[in-house]
Amino acid sequence: MKAVLVDKPFEIRVAEVPKPEIKNPDDVLIRVKYGSICGSDIGIYKGTNALATYPRLIGHEYGGVVEEIGPGVKDLKPGDVVAVDPVRACGHCYACRTNRHNVCNTVEVTGVHRDGGFAEYVVAPESASYRIDTSKVPEDVISLVEPYSIGMQVAHRGHIHEGDKVLVMGSGPIGITVMQVAKARGASVMMTDLFDSRLERAKKLGADIVVNVREKDLEAEVMAWTDGEGMPVIVDSVCIPSSFEQAVSLASAAGRVVTLGLVNKPSAIASVQLVKKELDVVGSRLNNYRFPEVIQGFEDGSLTPAGIMSSKFHFTEAEKAIKHQIDHPEQECKVVLSFE
Numbered sequence: 086m087k088a089v090l091v092d093k094p095f096e097i098r099v100a101e102v103p104k105p106e107i108k109n110p111d112d113v114l115i116r117v118k119y120g121s122i123c124g125s126d127i128g129i130y131k132g133t134n135a136l137a138t139y140p141r142l143i144g145h146e147y148g149g150v151v152e153e154i155g156p157g158v159k160d161l162k163p164g165d166v167v168a169v170d171p172v173r174a175c176g177h178c179y180a181c182r183t184n185r186h187n188v189c190n191t192v193e194v195t196g197v198h199r200d201g202g203f204a205e206y207v208v209a210p211e212s213a214s215y216r217i218d219t220s221k222v223p224e225d226v227i228s229l230v231e232p233y234s235i236g237m238q239v240a241h242r243g244h245i246h247e248g249d250k251v252l253v254m255g256s257g258p259i260g261i262t263v264m265q266v267a268k269a270r271g272a273s274v275m276m277t278d279l280f281d282s283r284l285e286r287a288k289k290l291g292a293d294i295v296v297n298v299r300e301k302d303l304e305a306e307v308m309a310w311t312d313g314e315g316m317p318v319i320v321d322s323v324c325i326p327s328s329f330e331q332a333v334s335l336a337s338a339a340g341r342v343v344t345l346g347l348v349n350k351p352s353a354i355a356s357v358q359l360v361k362k363e364l365d366v367v368g369s370r371l372n373n374y375r376f377p378e379v380i381q382g383f384e385d386g387s388l389t390p391a392g393i394m395s396s397k398f399h400f401t402e403a404e405k406a407i408k409h410q411i412d413h414p415e416q417e418c419k420v421v422l423s424f425e
């Protein structure tokens with residue numbers, strides 16, 4: 086079968102590799118139909134993803150149709166269309182024991198730490214393969230369940246509820262998934278970005294207020310919208326040291342700040358800033374069994390993944406697709422690869 090391999094930074098190729106086989110009783114063999122490109126795939130391509138090892142069969146956002154099932158598979162059957170959760174955990178460390186397998190001590194993500202889904206076939210455990218009703222959801226959005234699971238995880242970590250006012254900093258694909266999940270929960274959302282094109286997409290997909298921080302003062306906008314209280318929930322999907330500092334400073338008393346950042350550079354935050362307002366400042370990583378909630382949102386229409394798909398390429402053009410994403414950040418959102 087063919088797969089997309091990154092041999093080392095800036096060396097990507099579509100190559101013939103052995104087709105994977107069912108090894109465990111609960112495995113399913115999936116013919117991949119769609120994948121989507123994430124910032125971390127671009128990081129692996131550029132050599133800036135600290136977690137990745139090479140050579141790597143990339144891709145952690147993918148789905149397809151079940152072709153074969155192991156003898157212990159209970160629910161899935163050949164022909165089912167599934168999205169695959171890329172999170173793999175040990176099952177017995179403290180995090181796993183307390184139902185937080187997404188931060189397992191030895192967590193691995195397919196396509197980053199081990200081989201992934203940009204291939205004609207993958208094998209995955211049944212427990213990580215979630216069926217989608219294709220009479221309600223177009224097949225070409227199945228790979229987008231994973232990025233929406235990031236938004237869903239953020240909503241849980243930030244306790245986003247009906248009536249909350251939420252600031253989402255950054256209108257990239259992840260910011261938009263956070264916004265749509267928050268809106269589906271009945272919150273109102275302000276979003277920021279540097280590019281009007283990204284803000285226009287955010288507005289079209291549901292953001293209540295958008296702020297181009299190159300043109301407007303964010304603090305003034307936040308205070309005007311919240312009658313000077315500050316923002317009850319702030320999600321930082323810009324993820325630079327200063328955005329995290331700004332998130333803490335713009336949060337209201339008793340507010341929540343959720344960061345998605347994987348940056349090593351410290352932010353300057355004094356403890357009094359957290360204590361005075363009794364802020365809950367939390368990280369959100371990957372997802373903790375959020376695929377069913379996301380698929381429910383796709384099926385009932387409260388999440389509209391087609392809106393974040395900005396272009397499509399055949400997987401044999403993966404290099405072209407990645408370069409296109411790198412060269413046109415303001416125009417692209419999610420680039421989807423077809424494996425048909």
Ligand SMILES: NC(=O)c1ccc[n+]([C@@H]2O[C@H](COP(=O)([O-])OP(=O)(O)OC[C@H]3O[C@@H](n4cnc5c(N)ncnc54)[C@H](O)[C@@H]3O)[C@@H](O)[C@H]2O)c1
Pocket residue numbers: 123124235254255256257258259260277278279280283298322323324328344345346347369370371372
């Ligand atoms: N923790 C996790 O599980 C997890 C998962 C996925 C992504 N991430 C992280 O989330 C972040 C967002 O991911 P993405 O794919 O949407 O990335 P992205 O780069 O496409 O989006 C970031 C957006 O922020 C905008 N931006 C940059 N500087 C800004 C500023 N000062 N103010 C406002 N907007 C600004 C950019 O124009 C861009 O639209 C990345 O840092 C990524 O590493 C974390």
Ligand SMILES: [Zn+2]
Pocket residue numbers: 123124125145146231232
């Ligand atoms: Zn991703």
Ligand SMILES: [Zn+2]
Pocket residue numbers: 174175176177178179180181182186189190191
């Ligand atoms: Zn574990």
